[in-house]
Amino acid sequence: MHLLRDYRELPGNARHAVLAIGNFDGLHRGHAQVLRHLKEKALQYQAPAMVMSFEPLPRQYFRPEKPNLRILPLHEKLRRLRDEFAVDVCLLQRFTAEFANLSATAFMQHVLEEGLSARYVITGEEFRFGKDRVGDVALLQEWSQDKTHLDCEALPLTSDGEKISSTRVREALLRGDMPTVEHLLGYPYYWSRRVVHGNKRGVGAPTANLLPPPTLLPRRGVYAMRIWVDETPYAGVGNFGIQPSFAEQQERLEVHLFEYQGDLYSKRITVEWKAFLRDEQAFATTEALRAQIAKDSAQAKEIVHAK
Numbered sequence: 001m002h003l004l005r006d007y008r009e010l011p012g013n014a015r016h017a018v019l020a021i022g023n024f025d026g027l028h029r030g031h032a033q034v035l036r037h038l039k040e041k042a043l044q045y046q047a048p049a050m051v052m053s054f055e056p057l058p059r060q061y062f063r064p065e066k067p068n069l070r071i072l073p074l075h076e077k078l079r080r081l082r083d084e085f086a087v088d089v090c091l092l093q094r095f096t097a098e099f100a101n102l103s104a105t106a107f108m109q110h111v112l113e114e115g116l117s118a119r120y121v122i123t124g125e126e127f128r129f130g131k132d133r134v135g136d137v138a139l140l141q142e143w144s145q146d147k148t149h150l151d152c153e154a155l156p157l158t159s160d161g162e163k164i165s166s167t168r169v170r171e172a173l174l175r176g177d178m179p180t181v182e183h184l185l186g187y188p189y190y191w192s193r194r195v196v197h198g199n200k201r202g203v204g205a206p207t208a209n210l211l212p213p214p215t216l217l218p219r220r221g222v223y224a225m226r227i228w229v230d231e232t233p234y235a236g237v238g239n240f241g242i243q244p245s246f247a248e249q250q251e252r253l254e255v256h257l258f259e260y261q262g263d264l265y266s267k268r269i270t271v272e273w274k275a276f277l278r279d280e281q282a283f284a285t286t287e288a289l290r291a292q293i294a295k296d297s298a299q300a301k302e303i304v305h306a307k
Helices: 029-045 058-062 074-083 104-115 137-144 166-175 178-185 286-306
Strands: 002-004 018-021 049-055 089-094 120-124 151-155 190-194 207-210 221-229 232-241 252-257 268-278
Touching: 018 029, 029 049, 029 120, 029 151, 049 074, 074 089, 104 137, 120 137, 137 151, 166 178, 178 268, 190 207, 207 268, 221 252, 221 286, 232 268, 232 286, 268 286
Parallel strands: 002 089, 018 049, 018 120, 049 089, 120 151
Antiparallel strands: 190 268, 207 252, 221 232, 221 268, 232 252
């Protein structure tokens, strides 16, 4: 996949592409429908399949006080576009003040027509563009009717008739409703992180400590998890939060793996969040904490092994 950062720097072999435009945050099931259609149209037109997205995400640009609103880290979004959807070109447009102030007409003329020379444009039905979001799908389709070399199509972000949105994913994440998150995404919600040193308190199970990614974070609490280590899956239970029993302040995920033997430090592991078990709570003694971990572990094993 060829990665570009500005519509004015497009190489000749990326022009006249079939283009899908959107934030594609989370790459959920609705996005997947659009991206599959993108590949079908690219094959039909014998043209490159191009995705145009934005960095930072517009909502981050306009709300800098809330930086962690994205669902997937950027590198995971790019990896999935390349590996799962076989996108040929990703234009990760720098969302700057200059770009944000483009009028809707300027976006269509200078970006889509002159900059990209797009052959076919695919958007979601609720796509908005231009300064103050005055441009919409109706305006884009009206404009494209006068262009003999450019067609436009708007698709609903649905899957099996159900409306799918990144907003719904975020709301479910904040509730800790992982079955709904997985249903909307079409894949398990996961972190892929390198294990860091923990506090070595010894609560009775192999432990992996992970610092959170720069994304919207799930509800704090204890979760049933599936952990991939060297391509091997293990059931586990994880506590995400500040560990109130030990007066911690830094958010982290502490995962206890079942049936794993070995040193996890510095390994990159992938943690799938399967189900919320309970809220964080403080325990008066280490023995009480160990007893609760045993209960959580039994529940987590039952959930993970059933999925």
